[in-house]
Amino acid sequence: MPALTTYKTPILADWVDYNGHLRDAFYLLIFSYATDAFMDRLGLDSSNREASGNSLFTLECHLNYLHEVKLGEEVEVRTQIVGHDRKRVHLYHSLYKPGSDDALAANEQMLLHVDLAGPRSAPFSETVLNTLLALAEDQKDLPKPVWIGRVIALPA
């Protein structure tokens, strides 16, 4: 099974700079929408959030910008589960033109499951954890993501 395709969109006019290129922050907005879609897969969609009072918060993320993307181009996000524990999930999103395997950008995210009443960190429910385990099992033969575990530094 390949990485999940979690989000598809054309590049919108609000997201580009004076040159018609996607601005750095809007790559992350696309990846953020992909995380929302991933939450839906886990049963943490908005109706469930209201019922359960739980959500996922972004703790930390890292982005690599690999190619420019222009106004109107179609893109999609593919998502791989890197790891998880009882209350955290580590995701790897990458951005592509549909049908291409040449990544336009990559984004690593660490997400924390939160009880909104605190807000405070909280373990996943058994149902959500089982869904997460099943998705991770489906992806166990995927190659390790390329743009992961990186430290930002000037070249030596």
Place this chain on the structure above:
Amino acid sequence: MPALTTYKTPILADWVDYNGHLRDAFYLLIFSYATDAFMDRLGLDSSNREASGNSLFTLECHLNYLHEVKLGEEVEVRTQIVGHDRKRVHLYHSLYKPGSDDALAANEQMLLHVDLAGPRSAPFSETVLNTLLALAEDQKDLPKPVWIGRVIALPA
């Protein structure tokens, strides 16, 4: 001399989620505007970009989300030069409420100076490099940023 205050804004309605909290991608939009303001300081503002055909591209960035920020709250970005070479600059932005020293979020960015005609990487002009050196010299006694050089990983 303290870190440069490069950008100030209230949190806008377009930037918040269903709970009225700033969405992860819009923290980066605020930091992206701070980079634009930093470019202005270097003489790489939009009028100069048109004249020189040069700009800064984001290669890579890392964000840490430390506190929630709500609709309407005023925030400011303080910017520190971590390092640079002939064509790259490594910046550290952090987000605060005005008058507070408790960071709400932190963002490390690696930026590349680009000749837009290629586009291809290009050394800074002597004027821009001298401005960068003078700003870095002004900041030489600032403490090392806290949220820097990080690798994303689950706790051991």
